[in-house]
Amino acid sequence: MNSIFVYCELTEEKNIADVSLELCSKGRKLANQLNVPLEAIVIGDVDENIARQVSPYGVDVIHLAKDNRLFPYQTLPHAAIVIDLIKNEQPQIVIYGATPIGRDLAPRVASALRCGLTADCTELAIGSHIEPKSQKEYKNLLLQIRPAFGGNIIATIINPETRPQMATVREGVMKKEIISNSYNSKISKIDTEKILKPEHFILQTIERHVEPQKINIKNANIIVAGGYGMGSKENFQLLYELANILGAEVGASRAAVDAGFAEPERQIGQTGVTVRPKLYIACGISGAVQHRAGMAESSTIISINTDPKAPINEIADYVIIGDVNSVIPKMIKFYKQNVK
């Protein structure tokens, strides 16, 4: 049966990226539903040990293209290998991270294979579809669910006729789940010499500075997030103080990041990271649809806002009507008083 493929990208430290492991976990579930194997594609100058980082997530076959010319990522050689592999193996589904790499590579591959591609999905499922005109029924399609129109609506996209069905998926929306630490993946080596030609290496990387990931709000248990209502970068300092005391990370809305109050890595929402912490404290965040979509699944939500009608209050468990500059110092004071 035609497999599900996950394109796995490498971090700067040459480990498998978190987003790829998340996709392997999602891919495993879809593969179980369809009763087909899950296969991973790993391309770079890494050996089997690194590639096997995906195994615990339930990957049956790892296609490994090891070649020192393949790191860091470049469009043309990676696309050539992926296109060749898809043509040979005929997977029914291929998923990529919606990262600068996945969003550079997947459209190139989709165009070459003339297949459908849906960008920035926030959910994937298997389902059927009846074409309204012809009443033709399609079974076991990949339902590709994504925000559309600036995040104001949610669209379900399908590719009824073409294969593979391809999608890029946002980081953090799928949960990483280990199936078994001893899950056995078969390694299938790709002969890169056969595929790669000089014309794939016409681009020159002259310089590269990529910082290792320092901020990781995705896995934080508690998040103190600030919005445009914080007023300034200086006022954000208050959020760091509260976060420090609670053992939390600081997040931010898009408006706050655009205003320069916080680093882009802290952005929560549809364009940013999706989080589901135990506690989310939204400070001066009005709660546009795009922001709520990235945090609505938090277990407990506290909203601190001067506006009682802020949309975020609708999904909050506790709403504190007030100015963050006055509320947060009180929270710090009473936390210290009450905690043992």
Added chain:
Amino acid sequence: MSLKIVVLAKQVPDTANVTQDAMKEDGTVNRAALPVIFNPEDLHALEMALRVKDKIKDSEVILLTMGPVRANEIIREALFRGADKGYLLTDRRFAGSDTLATSYALSMAIKKLWPVNLIFTGRQAIDGDTAQVGPQTAEKIGIPQITYAEELIDVDTSSITIKRRLDRGVEIIKSPLPCLITVNHSSPRCRFRNAKLVMKYKKATSMSELQERNEDYYDLFESKPYLKIDEWGVEDINADIKWLGLSGSPTKVKKIENVVFKAKENLVLADNDNDIDKLMKTLINSHIIG
């Protein structure tokens, strides 16, 4: 030697400012109720193209867009800011195209304009946010791509050097020409309209616009050919309709829904010692914090 530069741009509904009036009962968006704008990152792309022209004089910057006749507005806007020429791809048979069919149409138009040295476009359009049309167009033409471009470092008649913005860093890439570049919003903003160019191009018009207005165009285009915005249909770009519109689009929209959040019953607290003290105790006692 000079370069021929194409800028791919799109007129889009202003999705950043969707008001409740624009949302229909069924959760879909009433496009007609939204103002249309020049896709923001395409304006950044235009600026980068104009900077190439600043460096290599006599280069030509051509704006290419696909859409209804109204999309001529963005061609004029580009002319006011320094572009030399505009082409509008307009044909009912383009309607319903997904990113693959759109990039096919654009690639056929670019082939018609060939030899082209550089193609710039915005990283993505705000109505779809897919970021697919740029790379797909590059693949269809068979040229390399540089995505997420932030800065033009250098350009000559045979190569271009671009700084890319990545998640946690930057990369400087040099590509031979021809090459397609998708431009990020972190790159320089587009220059403003130039008063002289506004005077020169304010009457720039396409045939269908003139026909709609029932104006005599013969003399105008005869004396000032630069005012003519060319319109191309399927036959003009030698496209095969099998790869266009709905039939050329592998992706279909199955369903569109409003974004719904589960509203919670909430406890409203005031900014006073008593309320905040109670809240912190509750959170500590339920082991959420502490």
